[in-house]
Amino acid sequence: MSRKYAVLASALGALVLACAPASAQTALKWAHVYETSEPFHTESVWAAEEIAKRTDGRYTVDVFPASQLGKESDINQGLTLGTVDIIISGSSFAAREYAPIGVTYYPFIFRDAAHLLNYTKSDTYKALTKGYEEKSGHHITATTYYGTRHTTSNRPIAKCADMAGLKIRVPDVPAYLAMPRACGANTAPIAFAEVYLALQNGTVEAQENPLTTIEAKKFYEVQKHIVLTGHIVDHLNTIVSKSRWASLSDEDKQIFTEVMQEAAARATEKIVAREKELVQVFKDRGLTVTEVDRSDFENNVIEKVTFEEFGYNKADWEAIRAIQ
Template sequence: MVILRRGLLAALALASAFALAGPANAQTKLKWAHVYEPSEPFHTASVWAAGEIAKRTGGRYQIDVYPSSQLGKESDINQGLTLGTVDMIISGSSFAGKAYPPIGVTYYPYTFRDAGHLLAYARSDVFQDLAKGYEGKTGNHIVAVTYYGVRQATSNRPFKTCAEMKGLKIRVPDAPAYLAMPKACSANIAPIAFAEVYLALQNGTVDAQENPLTTIEAKKFYEVQKNIILTGHIVDHLNTILSASLWNKLSPEDRVIFSEVAQEAAARATGEVARREKELLDVFKQKGLNIVEVDTAEFKDTVMKNITFESFGYRKADWDRIQAIKSSM
C-alpha cells in the first residue's frame, strides 16, 4: 500500500512537472511574409533565418515563410503587422512611409550615391532616428536592412531623357515614394500590384516598369520588355520588420536572437544581390535586350526642380543628413 502510494505521488509529481514545463517550452508559430520569388535571396535568406531562430531558441519558435505575395500584396502585409495576420515581413521603407512618411525620404530619387552609401546609412544615427519614429507611430520594430539593388526602368520604347518619358504608361509600386521621378518626367503612373506586373507588361496595360536588375531577372520582365534604361533613380533597400505584438512578447534574450539572425540573413542576401547585379547587364545583352544609358544628372535636376520633399511628407533636413554620410564600400 505504501509502495503504491509512493508510486502515485511520484507520478503526480512528474505530471505536475510536465504541466509546469509545458507552457515554457511551448512552440510559438509565426508567419513571415514577403512579395518576392522563392528563388530570390530575400526568400532563401529568410528561410535560413527561420531555421536559425528555431535552432538558437531550442525550437520554441516555428516560423513559416510565405513568398510571392501569398499572404497579400505589399500594402496588405504591412497592414497585416497591425491586424495580426502576419508577424514578420520584408518590405521597403516606401511602404513604412505610408504610416510614418519621414522614413520614406530614402526613396526620393538619387538620395543614395551607391550601395555603400545605403549600407552606411543603415548603420547611422539618421536611420536610428527614422526607425524610432516609425516604431513610435506603429509599434513595429525594424531589425535589419537588406540591399535590394539600384532601380532601373524597362520599357517597350527606349528613352534617354526625362522629357522623352512624357505620356509613358509606367507601373510603379503602390506607395507615394515611387512617384517622384515618373511624375517629374510627366509619365502616366499606374500603381499595379507586384504579382500582376508581368501580365500588365505582356498585354500592354502599361508600357514600362522600374525595378532592380535582379528583380527584372527573377520576375522575367525581360521576356516582355525590349529595353532596359539605366535611370538608376533609387538605390533601394528592404527592412525586416517584426510586428508590435511579436516584439513586445519577446524576452530580452529572444530579441537579441531575432535581431542578430535577421541581420546575418540580411548580410547574406545583400552579398548575393550585389554580386548578381554586377553580372546582369552582360546577361541581358546576351538575351538581345537593348541597354540604354542616360544622363542621370539631368533626371536628378528635373526631379529636384519639380518635386518638393514636403509634398511627400519628407523632411529636407533628413535628406541633408543622409547626403553627409560617407559610403562604406
C-alpha cells in the same frame, strides 16, 4: 498519501515536464512578396532555421513568399491585425505610418549600395526607425539592400523627356512616383504580382525595378529595353510586429536581431554580386541596355518635386546625402 498514489503523482509530474518544451513552442508567420528564388526568401528561410536552432526550438517560423499572405500593403496591415509576426517590406510602406522614413526613397538620395549600408549605421537611420516604431509600435530589426532601380520599356529612352506620355507601372507610393511624373510619364499602381501580365497585354508599356527583380519576375520576356536610370537605391526592412516584439524576452530579442541582421547581410552580398553580372546577361538575351545621363533625370526631380508634398524633412535628406 499511499505509496501507490505517490508513485502515480511522480510519474504524472515527470510526464508534464517532458511535454513542457512542446507546449511552450511558439509558431510564427514570416511573410513577403518576393519569389522563392530570390535571396530575400532563401535568407528568410535560413533565418527561420537559425531562430529555431538558437532558441532551442522554442520558436518555429514558417516563411510565406510570393504574396501568399497578401500584397505588400496587406502584410503591413497584418502586423497590426496580428495575422503575421514578421515581414520584409520597404520603408516606402513604413512611411504610411511615419512619413519621414520615406525620404530614403526620394530619387537619387543614395549614390550606391555602400552609401545605403553606411546610412544604416548612422544616427539618422536610428532616428527614423525609432520614429516609425513610436508611431506604429512595430520594430525594425534589419535592413537589406534590395537593388538599384532601373526602368524597362518597350520604347527607347535616352533622356528624361523621352518618358513623356509613357504608361509605366510604379508602386502606389509617393516617392516611387516622383521620377516618372517629373519626366511626364503616366503612372499606374498595379500590384506587384500582376505586373508581368500587365506588361504582356499592354496595359502598361514600362515598369521600374532592380535588375535582380527584372530577372526573377522575368520582365525581360515582355520588355525590349532596359534603361539604367538608377533613380532609387532601394532597400527592405525586416519588421517584427508590436505584439510579437513585446512578447519576447530581452535574450530572445537579441537572438532575433542578430539572426535577422546576419540574414540581411547575406542577402545584400548576393544581390550586389548578381547585379554586377546582369547587364551582360540581359544583353545576351537580346535586350537593348542603355546608359543615360542620370543628372538629367535628377535635375528634373529636384526642379519639379518638393520634399514637403511627401511629408519628408529636408534636413533628413541633407544628412543622408552627406554620409560618406
